[in-house]
Amino acid sequence: MFCFQCQETAKNTGCTIKGVCGKPEETANLQDLLIYVLRGVSVYGEKAKELGILDKKTGLFIAQSLFTTITNANWDNQRFISLIKEGLKNREELKAKFLTAYKEKNGEEFSEQLHHSATWYSDNEAEFHEKAKEIGILATENEDVRSLRELLIIGLKGVAAYADHAAILGFEKEDIYAFLMEALASTTKDLSVDEMVAMVMKCGEVAVNTMALLDEANTSAYGHPEITEVNLGVRNNPGILISGHDLKDMEELLKQTEGTGIDVYTHGEMLPANYYPAFKKYDHFAGNYGGSWWHQNKEFESFNGPILMTTNCIIPIKKNNTYQDRIFTTGMTGYPGAKHIPDRPESGAKDFSEIIELAKKCDSPIEIETGKIVGGFAHNQVLALADKVVDAVKSGAIKRFVVMAGCDGRQKARNYFTEVAEQLPKDTVILTAGCAKYRYNKLDLGDIGGIPRILDAGQCNDSYSLAVIALKLKEVFELDDINDLPISFDIGWYEQKAVAVLLALLFLGVKGIRLGPTLPAFVSPTVLNVLVDKFDIKPTGEVEADIEAMMAGN
Ligand code: SF4
Ligand code: SF4
Numbered sequence: 001m002f003c004f005q006c007q008e009t010a011k012n013t014g015c016t017i018k019g020v021c022g023k024p025e026e027t028a029n030l031q032d033l034l035i036y037v038l039r040g041v042s043v044y045g046e047k048a049k050e051l052g053i054l055d056k057k058t059g060l061f062i063a064q065s066l067f068t069t070i071t072n073a074n075w076d077n078q079r080f081i082s083l084i085k086e087g088l089k090n091r092e093e094l095k096a097k098f099l100t101a102y103k104e105k106n107g108e109e110f111s112e113q114l115h116h117s118a119t120w121y122s123d124n125e126a127e128f129h130e131k132a133k134e135i136g137i138l139a140t141e142n143e144d145v146r147s148l149r150e151l152l153i154i155g156l157k158g159v160a161a162y163a164d165h166a167a168i169l170g171f172e173k174e175d176i177y178a179f180l181m182e183a184l185a186s187t188t189k190d191l192s193v194d195e196m197v198a199m200v201m202k203c204g205e206v207a208v209n210t211m212a213l214l215d216e217a218n219t220s221a222y223g224h225p226e227i228t229e230v231n232l233g234v235r236n237n238p239g240i241l242i243s244g245h246d247l248k249d250m251e252e253l254l255k256q257t258e259g260t261g262i263d264v265y266t267h268g269e270m271l272p273a274n275y276y277p278a279f280k281k282y283d284h285f286a287g288n289y290g291g292s293w294w295h296q297n298k299e300f301e302s303f304n305g306p307i308l309m310t311t312n313c314i315i316p317i318k319k320n321n322t323y324q325d326r327i328f329t330t331g332m333t334g335y336p337g338a339k340h341i342p343d344r345p346e347s348g349a350k351d352f353s354e355i356i357e358l359a360k361k362c363d364s365p366i367e368i369e370t371g372k373i374v375g376g377f378a379h380n381q382v383l384a385l386a387d388k389v390v391d392a393v394k395s396g397a398i399k400r401f402v403v404m405a406g407c408d409g410r411q412k413a414r415n416y417f418t419e420v421a422e423q424l425p426k427d428t429v430i431l432t433a434g435c436a437k438y439r440y441n442k443l444d445l446g447d448i449g450g451i452p453r454i455l456d457a458g459q460c461n462d463s464y465s466l467a468v469i470a471l472k473l474k475e476v477f478e479l480d481d482i483n484d485l486p487i488s489f490d491i492g493w494y495e496q497k498a499v500a501v502l503l504a505l506l507f508l509g510v511k512g513i514r515l516g517p518t519l520p521a522f523v524s525p526t527v528l529n530v531l532v533d534k535f536d537i538k539p540t541g542e543v544e545a546d547i548e549a550m551m552a553g554n
Helices: 025-050 056-068 077-106 125-134 143-168 174-186 193-222 247-257 268-275 293-303 353-360 379-384 386-395 412-423 435-439 460-476 496-507 525-535 543-551
Strands: 228-231 239-243 263-266 285-288 307-309 327-330 339-341 372-375 400-403 428-432 454-456 487-492 514-516
Touching: 025 056, 025 077, 025 125, 025 174, 056 077, 056 143, 056 174, 077 125, 143 174, 143 193, 143 496, 143 525, 174 193, 193 247, 193 460, 193 496, 228 268, 228 285, 239 247, 239 268, 239 293, 239 353, 247 263, 247 268, 247 353, 263 268, 268 285, 268 293, 268 372, 339 353, 372 454, 379 386, 379 460, 386 460, 400 460, 400 543, 412 435, 412 487, 412 514, 412 543, 435 487, 460 496, 487 496, 487 543, 496 525
Parallel strands: 239 263, 239 307, 263 285, 307 327, 327 339, 400 428, 400 487, 428 454, 487 514
Antiparallel strands: 228 372
């Protein structure tokens, strides 16, 4: 196996025996084969689009399949085998349609030689494992070509996850799906470095559009997030813990648990569900339990009740954990031995009754902390406070905004983000989104004239909100360049959605981003030089020096 898609990859080079995340070799290889099959589907998809015969079904399948390969999303080999088979079936159907349409249009058979990912076929699982060994990441020998192709594929995975969330709420755009295929098909071609860099930048543009679509989907379904105090303690009823990012699952779980005597708590990246008006109205929505994803072995244990994982991040259950029978997956997630809640039927809801029945037999959660945290500062809420914020900047009460969005992770080096938050001057405001916030969102950093010093916009996809806020400030201060704002970017990354967010920021013209705790292993020295030259990207460094530089606008 070879996988280097996340920040915790072995020796910051690549996992080769087993993932640091726990991903076994067999799973890694099946994920590689699934990507290979998707590249083949995309070769035909790109051609079918030229003839106007592409439907949304293939695009959604590609988005969902890419989503399953994100770090800590799906650990179920059988699911990957099913998706590989379904992908090959989709490709053959698309091929048949394309060949017919081509002949009709051109009066002759299609005879172009296609990339092997578009012609390889097998329905034999043993062959899947053999083939997977030939077509992994290292099959691309040139380090820079590999780096640019993987940077693109990794960014696409993030875009795909956001596209799937939007589709679940009925918001789909054909041009997003078409780009997934164009980009995947591009990895089967011999492109120049400039062409590959251009494709990566286009991925950033599509990431912005996809996050905007998801923002529209979320806010039209559930209202605009608003300032909210979230309870961290527990009540006496049994509870269900819901994690991941899927708000439709949240909605259906809240509806189905109403009046049952079961409370619902969020974990990890589901925390921002507390900020939505449509969810706040439920009395049995009790607050948030615990911290970011990597604490789950401990926190799922003490929660006592069932846990519903709607998306990543799921981490392997340890030998001494007892929650194997209490953890459920749904959507694109999966875990061997965990019960998977099937998709909702057309115009219906998912059936969470088994989880609810189990919760009734469980003890209530053990309290692990008390108090409240404040969040809900997505673009609509912040823009409602715009006058106050602008006055504070003009009067000098706010000297600088520091965007510390992204992911959390296990490495000790991530204390950097806690220390930056603690040591930033009192006239700075931290803008955050994603689970990176758990490194500092329980610190008491106070406020500036009533504006809290940590403004949490929501999940990682709500980084879009942070971009909207920055663009609005640029307009209010009549600046030509977003980089002239008193704003610095100090981003923590872990998995592939954060890469999509990073590419989105680059597309929006943001320069001088600090990225940590390490730079991605999939960026080769040559590609890094391009990123440094064009965007002045730099690694996070020493806390004091970084704060000094940021305060000086560097
Ligand atoms: S997802 Fe990360 S930790 Fe897991 S195998 Fe890949 S690079 Fe390694
Ligand atoms: S921000 Fe990234 S690392 Fe954090 S829970 Fe979401 S997907 Fe996982």
